[in-house]
Amino acid sequence: MSAPVYFAGVTVLTLAGITVAMLLRPAFASSVLRFTGLERGPVAAPGSFYSVRVQPLFDARCAGCHGDKMQKAQLGLESFAATMRGGKHGPAIIPGNVRDSKLYARITLPVSDNRAMPPSGKTPLTKNEVEVIQLWITAHASGSLPVSAIKNAPRLVRPVEIREVNYGLVQRQRAPLAATVQQLQRRFPGVIDYEARDSADLEINAFLAGRSFRDAELQALMPLRTRIVRADFSGTAITDASASMLGGMERLRILRLKDTKTGAGSLRAIASLKTLRSVTVAGAAPETAPLRQRGVAVYGDHDGE
Amino acid sequence: MATTMANDPSTHVRVWDIPIRLFHWSIVVLLLVSWVSADQGFMKVHLWSGLTLLALLLFRIGWGLFGSTTARFSNFLHPPARVIGYLKGMRGGEKHLYAGHNPAGGLMVIFLIAVLLAQVLTGLFSNDSLGFHAPFALWVTEEASNRATNLHGTIFNFILLLIWCHVVAVGFYLFVKGENLVWPMFHGRKHHSQVPAGVNIRFARLSVAFVLLALAAGIAVWVVFQGDYFS
Numbered sequence: 001m002s003a004p005v006y007f008a009g010v011t012v013l014t015l016a017g018i019t020v021a022m023l024l025r026p027a028f029a030s031s032v033l034r035f036t037g038l039e040r041g042p043v044a045a046p047g048s049f050y051s052v053r054v055q056p057l058f059d060a061r062c063a064g065c066h067g068d069k070m071q072k073a074q075l076g077l078e079s080f081a082a083t084m085r086g087g088k089h090g091p092a093i094i095p096g097n098v099r100d101s102k103l104y105a106r107i108t109l110p111v112s113d114n115r116a117m118p119p120s121g122k123t124p125l126t127k128n129e130v131e132v133i134q135l136w137i138t139a140h141a142s143g144s145l146p147v148s149a150i151k152n153a154p155r156l157v158r159p160v161e162i163r164e165v166n167y168g169l170v171q172r173q174r175a176p177l178a179a180t181v182q183q184l185q186r187r188f189p190g191v192i193d194y195e196a197r198d199s200a201d202l203e204i205n206a207f208l209a210g211r212s213f214r215d216a217e218l219q220a221l222m223p224l225r226t227r228i229v230r231a232d233f234s235g236t237a238i239t240d241a242s243a244s245m246l247g248g249m250e251r252l253r254i255l256r257l258k259d260t261k262t263g264a265g266s267l268r269a270i271a272s273l274k275t276l277r278s279v280t281v282a283g284a285a286p287e288t289a290p291l292r293q294r295g296v297a298v299y300g301d302h303d304g305e
Numbered sequence: 306m307a308t309t310m311a312n313d314p315s316t317h318v319r320v321w322d323i324p325i326r327l328f329h330w331s332i333v334v335l336l337l338v339s340w341v342s343a344d345q346g347f348m349k350v351h352l353w354s355g356l357t358l359l360a361l362l363l364f365r366i367g368w369g370l371f372g373s374t375t376a377r378f379s380n381f382l383h384p385p386a387r388v389i390g391y392l393k394g395m396r397g398g399e400k401h402l403y404a405g406h407n408p409a410g411g412l413m414v415i416f417l418i419a420v421l422l423a424q425v426l427t428g429l430f431s432n433d434s435l436g437f438h439a440p441f442a443l444w445v446t447e448e449a450s451n452r453a454t455n456l457h458g459t460i461f462n463f464i465l466l467l468i469w470c471h472v473v474a475v476g477f478y479l480f481v482k483g484e485n486l487v488w489p490m491f492h493g494r495k496h497h498s499q500v501p502a503g504v505n506i507r508f509a510r511l512s513v514a515f516v517l518l519a520l521a522a523g524i525a526v527w528v529v530f531q532g533d534y535f536s
């Protein structure tokens with residue numbers, strides 16, 4: 001046999017093999033058609049029940065494993081075409097037939113079942129989410145039915161997720177300054193506190209100490225200055241002598257200087273703080289102009305807060 | 306008939322040892338088992354076929370260093386220029402004889418071993434999202450395990466492509482060049498006319514193969530005990 005005849009035979013057999021595989025495996029057929037740019041799948045209308053209610057649900061709850069980047073069991077739920085195509089075990093949706101739709105069967109299995117979707121460890125779909133999918137399949141899994149056509153569809157309510165605090169991480173972040181913070185908390189009761197239970201950042205409530213809080217006291221907080229994000233010195237006796245200390249609080253977001261002896265020097269010092277969002281000062285000093293221009297909210301005696 | 310004739314030392318030369326032949330056909334069977342088991346969701350079967358593949362690949366690397374002449378990497382691993390020269394010569398009708406793998410075949414063997422090893426290694430970190438975790442899947446984050454699973458699937462498609470190339474090449478030798486490479490992989494012998502004259506093949510002792518296989522199997526057993534399959 002000559003080489004051209006052999007390779008012609010190989011080409012025919014290969015194409016025949018690919019065709020058979022495409023007939024047996026819709027997901028493979030889709031991959032091939034997509035690769036060759038020949039895929040012409042159904043598209044859902046923009047205002048359809050699928051586009052408005054079902055696809056966002058798939059995007060939020062299923063796309064991690066059945067999306068553009070990953071298609072476990074060769075099932076993609078990133079588009080109407082992909083959803084209707086199904087995966088390696090065949091169609092996931094049987095229009096009008098909830099009972100035989102594999103997707104519906106999987107999302108309604110008890111969590112203890114290995115085949116339940118989303119899999120163990122992930123938050124199961126809520127009753128309302130399951131009902132939305134059920135209503136859509138019952139309505140012949142349409143890609144064109146308007147969202148208003150299914151009137152009894154429940155509103156999708158996302159449960160509020162309370163982020164778990166990684167206390168180990170917080171403890172590690174607090175560790176370098178923990179001893180200093182404790183020591184200064186003992187010296188200035190109530191004045192120094194962490195911004196939140198899951199944060200290593202600090203807030204200074206020096207207004208509690210009143211006039212007894214002076215430049216020397218502020219100077220004592222020097223080791224903490226890069227961790228301070230909120231500082232209220234209202235009614236204290238600090239002056240422009242503390243300007244460089246204020247300018248060193250490089251992560252400061254909120255600063256209160258009302259009823260203090262600070263002035264232009266302090267305002268110039270804080271003008272370069274990139275994270276600053278809000279400042280309260282006594283009077284409307286012209287030195288606040290650069291802060292205002294940067295979008296920092298500047299409050300004076302008469303502005304209120 | 307072919308086997309009987311192949312046993313005749315006056316017409317045939319032994320080129321492949323038993324470990325190489327067993328390795329080759331075991332890989333064929335295990336790839337098929339791995340494919341079907343993953344496809345049908347028999348993940349325990351998939352696990353064991355994958356671990357057996359791991360052991361065999363490790364054994365093959367050892368056998369490539371300490372095995373018989375035709376099994377050794379040094380025997381069939383050639384510089385790229387020589388492989389290209391071989392392919393160009395073949396196109397021009399030149400006929401070079403090799404007792405073991407020819408330069409192109411040798412490159413294919415190395416490539417297949419590397420890709421199969423990559424496949425097995427990604428498999429060790431994979432999961433099926435249905436409660437099955439490969440032995441090392443819980444050593445890494447879920448995201449990393451999912452990425453490994455994805456890669457495992459992609460590499461498999463690449464393996465299918467390599468198998469296709471391998472089969473087409475073997476067919477080319479059989480139908481176009483008239484050289485049957487399949488039978489020798491069963492009975493281990495090639496006809497005198499397909500082997501260089503005066504070729505000297507040294508066959509390593511089977512005891513060496515057993516030691517290497519035991520070591521490789523030991524590693525595979527260690528791997529399986531990293532997963533929670535026996536509690």
